[in-house]
Amino acid sequence: MSRTSAPALVLKWGGIALAMALVFWIATRMSAQGMWLGVSTVAFVGLCILAVYATRRAVPMKYLLPGFLCLLALQIWPIIFTIMVSFTNYGDGHLGTKDEAVKQIVANSVQVVPGSTRYKASVAVKEGTDPATGALSLLLTDPQGKSFVGDANGLTDLTGADVEKSALGKITKAEGYTVLTGKQANARSKDLGQLAVPSKDGSGIKMQGLSAAYEGRATITYDAASDTLTDTKSKLTYKPQDSKYVATDGSGQSFSQGWQENVGTKNYATIFSDSTMRSGFLKMFVWNVVFAAGTVISTFILGMLIALLFNSPNLKGKAVYRTLLILPYAIPVFVTALLWRGMFNQDYGLINTLTGLDVDWLGNGFWAKVAILITNLWLGFPYMFLLCTGALQSIPSDVKEAAKIDGAGSFQTLTRITMPLLMVAVGPLLIASYGFNFNNFTLIYLLTEGGPFEGGSAGMGSTDLLVTYAYRLAFSGAAPNFGLASAVAVVIFALVAIQALPGFRATKSLEEVQ
Known part of the structure; x- marks a missing residue:
């Protein structure tokens, strides 16, 4: 067995060391967040890397492991996570645990009282997170000069930590945190207004402006024995109901903060049992199939004819x-898509101008669908043209010559020889194209945004695909619902898989022509 050269050994062990350092960094980050399952998974991956690359054995795995890890991280885990979320009420107002919701409700009720402790305050996020979206923390200095960091979970003493302060006592630098500038903090003013740091004895700390904070008293108290919240001002009592605290006086009044919990198959039941959503879902599914199939058929026919x-x-x-x-x-x-959107403008668009029509292409449900199919035909036929060109050039010329000698005409050669051989080559790609267009979010969102919304219900547009509707459920509207959106995504996955199976079987049968 030949010896490995010194540079190759350095490169090998350097790569292993770099991978182990990355594994260790990810594991420490996860452990800090209490994600012990993730820590175990990352540790297992690290052991696999050592077992495969630190020895001369398992040569095939040296090539397969990177692909397997990418498959696990980018395909399998997102599918598993989506399925898990689909069985929860995860969404706006239901992001954390019940304990976190109670703490937040109590802390948000904090009001300034005589003698409230005042703090010098800076707004920060944990190091490595985005200042525009990361969870906010308050870096606080009390009147005695002691330093603290506070977030929605409570207050932590920073004594002994690497902290730098301005001449006025405001923290300008803290180990593990990124201090936001005034402009960045001002952009997060809404989040700051909702942030309250739980302290002691029902007290809480809230920002006052962008450089000061106060510790006040909470007007809402929590009784763990009865699991109720009481508003000391209005004397209302709140009890848990549907993952949030609701007033017991029958008014339906509730707190916006709720908690995440398992709801079983409720999200799936909503899709198929709610009459409004069921009818809209069925319409979307039919349009989804028409759009995907119509796109594949039209682009394939045009691309094939040009290729021929x-x-x-x-x-x-x-x-x-x-x-x-x-x-x-x-x-x-x-x-x-944006160019075609301009051309479809009813008043100034090129299409109406050249044809003399007065069609509301994007404002009418039927014509909006026609506009989408036309645009996707323009976008998709070059791909089919390339596929068919390659497939046609791979067909041996002697096969056609033999057919000609046997007396076959041009049409018979096309239908009996060329087309079957062409379908063997492009059949699986047509199925893949169908799957892609079934979830063609980009075109729909850029051209019509799922609209027009012609008096529809549940936020369903005339040109919405299932995927654009799932996106709207998850990221749009007053109360995004990730759980329901995940259930829709799982249904989409199942529908595409069910529709793809017959296609693959048909493609397999075509191989007999070879």
């Missing part, structure tokens, strides 16, 4: 024509 035309040996300048034809495919989708 350019496959003629008598046609000159084929290279130039082919280059021009793939330009729509080369231009980014968001550019093309």
Whole structure:
């Protein structure tokens, strides 16, 4: 067995050391967040890397492991996580635990009282997180000069930590935190207004402006024995109901903070049992199938016809024509979609101007669907043209010559020889194209945003695909619902899989022509 050169050994062990350092860094981050399952998973991955790359054995795994890890991280885990979320009420107002919700409700009721402790305050996020979206923390200095950090979970003493302060006592630097600038903190003013740091004996700390904070008394108290919240001002009592605290006087008044919990199959039941959502879901599914199938069929037919035309040996300048034809495919989708959106404008669009029509392409449900199919035909036919061109050029010429000798005409050669061989090559790609267009979020969102919304209910637009509706559930509206959106995503996954299976079987049967 040949010896490994010194540079190769250095590169090998350097790569292993770098991978182990990354594993250790991720594991420490996860452990700080209490994500012990994640720590175990990362540790297992680290052991696999050592077992595979630190020895001369398991040579095939040296090539397979990176792909397997990417498959696990980018495909399998997102699917598992989506399924897990679909069985919860995870969404706006239901992001944390019940204990966190209680603490937040009590802390948010804090009001300044005579003798309240005042703090010099800085706004910060944990180091490595985005200042625009990361969880906020308050870096506090009390009148005695002691330093603290506070967040929604409570107050932590910073004594002994690496902390720098300004001449006025305001913390300007703290180990493990990134201090926000005045502009960044001002941009998060809404989040700051909702942040209250639980302290002691029902007290809480809230910001006052951008550089000061006060410790006041909470007007809402929590009784752990009866699991109730009481508003000391209004004397209302709140009890848990549907993952949030609701007033017991029958008014339906509740706190916006709730908690995440398992709801079983409630999200799936909502999709199929709620009459409004069920009817809208069925319409979306039908349009989804029409859109995906119509796109694949139309783009394939046009692309195939052009490929057959350019496959003629008598046609000159084929290279130039082919280059021009793939330009729509080369231009980014968001550019093309926005251009077509402008051309479909009812008043000033190029299409109505040239044809003399007065069609409300994007304001009418039917014509908006037609506009989407036209746009996707323009975007998709170059791809099919490339596929068919490659497949046609791979068909041996002697097969066609043999058919010609046997007396087959051009049409018979096309239907009996060319098309079957062509379908063997492009069949699986047509199925993949169908799956892609079934979830073609980009085109729908850029061209119509799922609209028009013609008096529809549950936020369902005339051109919404299931995926755009799931996006709207998760990220739009007054109360985003990640749990319901995840359930819709799981249903989409199942529908695509069910529709793909017959296609793969049909493709397999086509292989017999070879």
